[in-house]
Amino acid sequence: MPDESLLKRHRAVLPDWMALYYEEPIEIVSGAGRHVTDAEGRTYLDFFAGILTNAIGYDMAEISDAIRRQVDTGVLHTSTLYLIREQVALAERIAELSGIPDAKVFFTTSGTEANEAALLFTTQARRSHQVLALRNSYHGRAFATMAITGNRGWSASSLSPINVSYVHGGYRYRSPFAELSDADYIRACTADLRDVIETTTAGDIACMIVEPIQGVGGFTMPPDGLYGAFKEVLDEYGIPLISDEVQTGWGRTGDHFWGISAHGVVPDVMTFAKGLGNGLSIGGVVARADLVDSVNVNSISTFGGNPLSTAGARATLEYLLEHDLQANAAKQGSHLLTALRAAAEKYRLIGDVRGKGLMLGIEMVEPGTLTPSPRAAGLVLEAAKAAGLLVGKGGLHGNVVRLAPPMTLTDAEADEGLQKLLTALEQSDRELR
Numbered sequence: 400m401p402d403e404s405l406l407k408r409h410r411a412v413l414p415d416w417m418a419l420y421y422e423e424p425i426e427i428v429s430g431a432g433r434h435v436t437d438a439e440g441r442t443y444l445d446f447f448a449g450i451l452t453n454a455i456g457y458d459m460a461e462i463s464d465a466i467r468r469q470v471d472t473g474v475l476h477t478s479t480l481y482l483i484r485e486q487v488a489l490a491e492r493i494a495e496l497s498g499i500p501d502a503k504v505f506f507t508t509s510g511t512e513a514n515e516a517a518l519l520f521t522t523q524a525r526r527s528h529q530v531l532a533l534r535n536s537y538h539g540r541a542f543a544t545m546a547i548t549g550n551r552g553w554s555a556s557s558l559s560p561i562n563v564s565y566v567h568g569g570y571r572y573r574s575p576f577a578e579l580s581d582a583d584y585i586r587a588c589t590a591d592l593r594d595v596i597e598t599t600t601a602g603d604i605a606c607m608i609v610e611p612i613q614g615v616g617g618f619t620m621p622p623d624g625l626y627g628a629f630k631e632v633l634d635e636y637g638i639p640l641i642s643d644e645v646q647t648g649w650g651r652t653g654d655h656f657w658g659i660s661a662h663g664v665v666p667d668v669m670t671f672a673k674g675l676g677n678g679l680s681i682g683g684v685v686a687r688a689d690l691v692d693s694v695n696v697n698s699i700s701t702f703g704g705n706p707l708s709t710a711g712a713r714a715t716l717e718y719l720l721e722h723d724l725q726a727n728a729a730k731q732g733s734h735l736l737t738a739l740r741a742a743a744e745k746y747r748l749i750g751d752v753r754g755k756g757l758m759l760g761i762e763m764v765e766p767g768t769l770t771p772s773p774r775a776a777g778l779v780l781e782a783a784k785a786a787g788l789l790v791g792k793g794g795l796h797g798n799v800v801r802l803a804p805p806m807t808l809t810d811a812e813a814d815e816g817l818q819k820l821l822t823a824l825e826q827s828d829r830e831l832r
């Protein structure tokens with residue numbers, strides 16, 4: 400049994416809407432590599448990397464040493480009002496990796512704040528509060544970011560300080576254009592974008608924001624090239640494109656370092672967080688300098704880019720690059736995807752298997768139908784946990800099982816996770832039959 404008293408204390412003092420995974424939520428007390436151990440002493444293979452936060456894994460010496468070195472200076476945080484060597488070095492590296500000409504970087508402590516900052520830059524630069532976003536999107540938990548979140552479970556569009564119009568494209572499986580070929584899907588969504596601009600806005604639009612693969616939305620997979628086609632339309636109107644790389648950045652998609660690159664386009668702005676810190680809280684924006692510098696008020700983030708988080712993030716980034724974890728994500732991801740596609744042939748409760756690299760989604764349905772089955776996803780999560788595997792959940796209906804292991808996943812661990820997951824699918828299938 401988990402620590403009932405901790406759960407009780409959690410429920411008494413933390414918000415009701417803070418969803419916990421599992422009927423008997425676990426407390427993770429230690430980790431090593433890709434495995435974590437709970438307070439009961441049970442060890443799990445983590446196929447969700449925290450929440451895609453532990454890009455490299457747990458207790459990795461290179462990262463812990465870099466953090467420890469910063470702790471040993473005695474300077475945990477003075478102020479971002481002073482020069483911070485690690486912050487400058489990390490910004491230089493990210494600007495260079497972004498491919499955005501003349502890029503500048505602003506650090507925050509989360510993905511939400513990164514997107515808030517990106518909205519600030521573009522709304523200030525364009526003197527407009529009109530934003531285009533994708534249906535089923537998720538961009539964070541503050542006012543403006545909740546306003547541009549289309550996914551019903553997480554949205555607060557009605558409280559919006561932003562005017563937002565939503566466009567088709569991100570979530571193909573349940574889209575009215577789902578049956579079309581890639582090329583026709585791209586044509587239909589691009590026509591929708593043009594129609595939304597012409598028929599729902601005054602034309603003075605601050606920006607469009609996209610997740611290259613929707614994360615909370617269920618690891619949805621638009622065809623490569625879609626956002627390149629969008630960018631051509633946006634350029635006609637002079638609208639900057641923001642790519643929210645909070646989940647897709649740092650090589651996780653396997654084919655490219657940034658998720659948006661699969662669309663053959665360099666955006667005007669990218670936002671990032673999660674994996675960069677390997678557990679430390681860091682986020683940020685990398686963008687065209689003219690957009691960043693359009694903010695004509697003083698602005699700092701007290702903790703954004705602090706010495707501890709930037710030292711840890713720099714070590715994480717160098718580790719990712721040195722060990723070519725993007726290539727490993729591609730290799731392990733394609734192995735897992737092939738096996739999951741075979742499982743989808745066998746189990747009628749799997750409606751769709753999709754993703755790339757180490758971002759793979761399994762959309763659960765009532766057997767043989769399109770009806771979403773959050774119950775099936777819940778059963779898989781519980782059965783996987785019982786087998787010693789942690790996976791994620793998401794999607795518009797809470798019916799998508801999400802896999803996003805640390806990018807250091809080994810061949811043996813990929814097979815270990817797969818076996819556990821197949822066991823969980825088999826059990827869930829039996830229970831629902």
Ligand code: PLP
Pocket residue numbers: 508509510511512514537538539540610614615643644645646672673682
């Ligand atoms: N953007 C995307 C695509 C996300 O998936 C998330 C979090 O899940 C966020 C933004 C918000 O990031 P954070 O939770 O760090 O505020």
